Amino acid sequence: MRGFATAACVLMLLTAAMSAQQPRTSALPKLPPLSYTCAHHPDVLEDRPGTCPLCKLALVPVRLDSSWMCPVHTTVIETERGTCRLCRRQLVPVTVSLTWSCRGDNAEHLEPGLCSDGSPRIGQRALRPHGNHNPRHGGQFFMAPDSWHHIEGAYPTARSFRLYVYDDYGRPLPADKLKDVEARVVTKETFDPATRKTTELSAFPLRVARNRAYLEARVDTAALPAEMTAKVRFARDTDEHRFDFTFDALTKEPAAPTSVPQAAKVAPAAAPAATATAAPAASQSGAGVDMPATMAGIVNELQRKNTEVRDLITRGDFAAVWVPAFAAKDLAISLEPHLAHLQAGKRDVGEPALARVVRGAWLLDAAGDVGNRQQIEAAYSTFSAGVADVIAAFQ
Numbered sequence: 001m002r003g004f005a006t007a008a009c010v011l012m013l014l015t016a017a018m019s020a021q022q023p024r025t026s027a028l029p030k031l032p033p034l035s036y037t038c039a040h041h042p043d044v045l046e047d048r049p050g051t052c053p054l055c056k057l058a059l060v061p062v063r064l065d066s067s068w069m070c071p072v073h074t075t076v077i078e079t080e081r082g083t084c085r086l087c088r089r090q091l092v093p094v095t096v097s098l099t100w101s102c103r104g105d106n107a108e109h110l111e112p113g114l115c116s117d118g119s120p121r122i123g124q125r126a127l128r129p130h131g132n133h134n135p136r137h138g139g140q141f142f143m144a145p146d147s148w149h150h151i152e153g154a155y156p157t158a159r160s161f162r163l164y165v166y167d168d169y170g171r172p173l174p175a176d177k178l179k180d181v182e183a184r185v186v187t188k189e190t191f192d193p194a195t196r197k198t199t200e201l202s203a204f205p206l207r208v209a210r211n212r213a214y215l216e217a218r219v220d221t222a223a224l225p226a227e228m229t230a231k232v233r234f235a236r237d238t239d240e241h242r243f244d245f246t247f248d249a250l251t252k253e254p255a256a257p258t259s260v261p262q263a264a265k266v267a268p269a270a271a272p273a274a275t276a277t278a279a280p281a282a283s284q285s286g287a288g289v290d291m292p293a294t295m296a297g298i299v300n301e302l303q304r305k306n307t308e309v310r311d312l313i314t315r316g317d318f319a320a321v322w323v324p325a326f327a328a329k330d331l332a333i334s335l336e337p338h339l340a341h342l343q344a345g346k347r348d349v350g351e352p353a354l355a356r357v358v359r360g361a362w363l364l365d366a367a368g369d370v371g372n373r374q375q376i377e378a379a380y381s382t383f384s385a386g387v388a389d390v391i392a393a394f395q
């Protein structure tokens with residue numbers, strides 16, 4: 001089982017935890033629990049101390065929380081949903097790290113407390129690397145497998161494709177770095193499973209736009225839904241990554257508010273204190289899942305989640321795949337005690353099948369974050385074969 005979750009998922013889980021109804025019981029909000037991360041690999045997050053699975057460095061503690069940030073004014077970070085106090089744009093969910101420090105002292109602490117002069121430490125919320133996975137232009141947002149770059153694909157008008165490139169904090173790549181990105185967009189290709197060779201039939205080079213804010217290409221696709229693949233090298237002599245997009249509709253740039261909307265003047269919908277409900281990803285089970293009481297009920301629900309995953313993949317909504325995939329994982333885990341009720345032959349099928357569903361869910365999560373259709377389909381075949389065997393064993 002995977003020991004770390006991508007920041008995207010931690011963010012989603014924190015957000016899911018926040019939206020759960022939680023009574024406010026005490027005046028002092030509880031702190032979110034500590035997570036452990038690698039100084040070199042901030043997307044590695046574990047719920048206990050250990051070493052980085054990538055570079056073996058000792059993990060360091062960090063206190064993560066979910067917050068709301070203005071997509072334009074990144075210094076505006078609020079604890080509750082609402083609009084930016086500077087520009088009235090809707091705030092977007094981000095992951096921040098919480099630290100406390102004293103005036104005139106650079107030391108950062110992971111909990112509140114008193115300074116040497118008796119005054120309370122001052123709390124800070126700082127955006128985490130990978131803490132902002134929100135599209136900024138209404139497009140589809142993915143994280144690159146190099147775990148540093150992020151991209152957003154947009155289809156603003158028929159026959160035009162735009163690729164925005166961001167850094168690990170979701171900041172647009174500066175123009176002098178953007179010009180080093182080598183990319184093309186492919187609208188038609190064939191894949192030969194025997195030779196594993198992809199042949200591109202229609203490909204269009206992506207070039208820096210005149211405003212130097214994104215790369216763009218004219219493409220031959222005009223019909224919707226429009227499927228296209230960006231193949232991107234972020235710098236010369238680095239690996240090429242592929243990102244698969246499906247646009248159901250033309251991409252609409254979120255409009256900047258011109259006046260203070262009425263909604264901004266009333267208090268935002270009551271959100272529970274963010275710090276009170278956050279839980280680490282690894283112990284966050286059953287987020288949004290209603291666990292059926294019977295074995296047959298769990299198996300039915302598992303089948304339903306399998307269909308949801310498949311439909312999302314068919315629609316190309318890769319960023320949402322982790323939701324039913326993780327629900328299926330929790331369902332599979334809750335079936336484990338029921339293995340004891342099966343006949344030996346069925347148990348021999350059921351046990352590895354449950355493990356395959358769990359592993360398939362993690363693979364779907366990882367592949368969904370990076371938006372690679374081939375990886376997602378490979379993960380889905382592991383996952384759905386596991387689900388089919390679970391159904392056969394438990395029915």
Ligand SMILES: [Zn+2]
Pocket residue numbers: 038039040041044052053054055056057
């Ligand atoms: Zn590392």
Ligand SMILES: [Zn+2]
Pocket residue numbers: 070071072073076084085086087088089
């Ligand atoms: Zn703003």
Ligand SMILES: [Zn+2]
Pocket residue numbers: 007008129130131133143147150
């Ligand atoms: Zn990221």
